Amino acid sequence: MSEWLSREEALERLKVRAQTLYAYVSRGRIGMRPDGADPRRSQYRADDIAALATRRARGRSPSAIAESAIAWGEPSIATSISTVLHGRLIYRGRDAVALSGHATLEETAAVLWELSEPAVFASPPPGAPHRGGRAAAFARLALAAAEGRPSLGRGATSLHADAAQAVGVLASAFGAPAGPDPVHRRLAQGWSVDAGGAEAIRRTLVLLADHELNASTFAARVAASTGAPLAACLLAGFATLSGPRHGGAGEAVMQLAEDGARHGADATIRRWLSHDRPLPGFGHPLYPDGDPRAAALLATIDADETLQQLKTAAIAATGAHPNVDFALAALTRSLGLPRDAPFRLFALGRSVGWAAHTVEQVTSGGAIRPRGRYEGLLP
Numbered sequence: 001m002s003e004w005l006s007r008e009e010a011l012e013r014l015k016v017r018a019q020t021l022y023a024y025v026s027r028g029r030i031g032m033r034p035d036g037a038d039p040r041r042s043q044y045r046a047d048d049i050a051a052l053a054t055r056r057a058r059g060r061s062p063s064a065i066a067e068s069a070i071a072w073g074e075p076s077i078a079t080s081i082s083t084v085l086h087g088r089l090i091y092r093g094r095d096a097v098a099l100s101g102h103a104t105l106e107e108t109a110a111v112l113w114e115l116s117e118p119a120v121f122a123s124p125p126p127g128a129p130h131r132g133g134r135a136a137a138f139a140r141l142a143l144a145a146a147e148g149r150p151s152l153g154r155g156a157t158s159l160h161a162d163a164a165q166a167v168g169v170l171a172s173a174f175g176a177p178a179g180p181d182p183v184h185r186r187l188a189q190g191w192s193v194d195a196g197g198a199e200a201i202r203r204t205l206v207l208l209a210d211h212e213l214n215a216s217t218f219a220a221r222v223a224a225s226t227g228a229p230l231a232a233c234l235l236a237g238f239a240t241l242s243g244p245r246h247g248g249a250g251e252a253v254m255q256l257a258e259d260g261a262r263h264g265a266d267a268t269i270r271r272w273l274s275h276d277r278p279l280p281g282f283g284h285p286l287y288p289d290g291d292p293r294a295a296a297l298l299a300t301i302d303a304d305e306t307l308q309q310l311k312t313a314a315i316a317a318t319g320a321h322p323n324v325d326f327a328l329a330a331l332t333r334s335l336g337l338p339r340d341a342p343f344r345l346f347a348l349g350r351s352v353g354w355a356a357h358t359v360e361q362v363t364s365g366g367a368i369r370p371r372g373r374y375e376g377l378l379p
Helices: 008-013 018-026 044-058 062-068 107-111 132-149 157-171 185-190 194-205 213-226 230-243 249-265 265-274 292-298 305-318 324-335 341-364
Strands: 005-006 032-035 038-045 081-086 088-091
Touching: 005 008, 005 044, 008 018, 008 044, 018 132, 018 185, 032 088, 038 044, 044 157, 081 292, 088 107, 107 157, 107 194, 107 341, 132 157, 132 194, 132 341, 157 185, 157 230, 157 341, 185 194, 185 265, 194 292, 194 324, 194 341, 213 341, 230 341, 249 265, 249 305, 249 324, 292 305, 305 324, 324 341
Parallel strands: none
Antiparallel strands: 005 038, 032 038, 081 088
């Protein structure tokens, strides 16, 4: 039988920080299971840790080091926009959870874009349709990208103007009608949600505005490093977000909830885990003690009975706590939002962060162009 180690034992044998250990688990390089004596804690497969420790002891070639520089959990791009520190999400020195207690997305953009006043996200022209969902968002953002000016050589003020327009395009495509109100109220109006629901949407958008160098943000920065138009950089982030391992995780949680209602929570969790796939909506390598974004949202909305039962069963089975994808599903079901609302909210909130990173990348003047490690045939 395999030997399993505690978190402390695993860290000692690998001589790494906890964040690196969680990155190895996320990439499937170390097996993990809940501790039978305390399901709030995890155990790690000793054989996997021994193999990793051996490879580390042998050293790595420069090419291997370069390859790992773009792997999950090991970013190498300097940024002053956001970070995760000791389980807290920080926006330019400010706690994102605290900011979500009162700020609008427009005010959060001012923080991330370093503006003196809240951003203004352009409304669609009078008479323009404001519904359509993901397909409409792709089409309208692509049109803005095709018509946009290259970002290379332009100043932050000009780029922020393009960003505000692009965010407005997304808001319109996702159901926000024209008007002077902040975007969360416009969305609530389009979705026929009351004032309490509008406040929950506001908090959600703020908490999703940025999350350091996640996959979609990295894609936006790569596009920015080529001098692509601002809208094209957001389109790169948007396309990357659509994957099931990123913003598409909300769809998986919605399916999990439907399975839970049909088969019961315990049976559903066993079924998903038996397929040897990640359980959507639970756990996050950057937040081993729980995702603070999820905690902040779940404190303000009432998750339905199905989700509550799934939460209990998942924690008992894996020791992992709900993440922001679970909270987005709870919000969607609680307010009766469109089924793809988790993706819409994720994309709209995160577009503010993509814009911040785009401007930072453009003004830094650096290019992002890693080398490939060729393993194919030679002539």
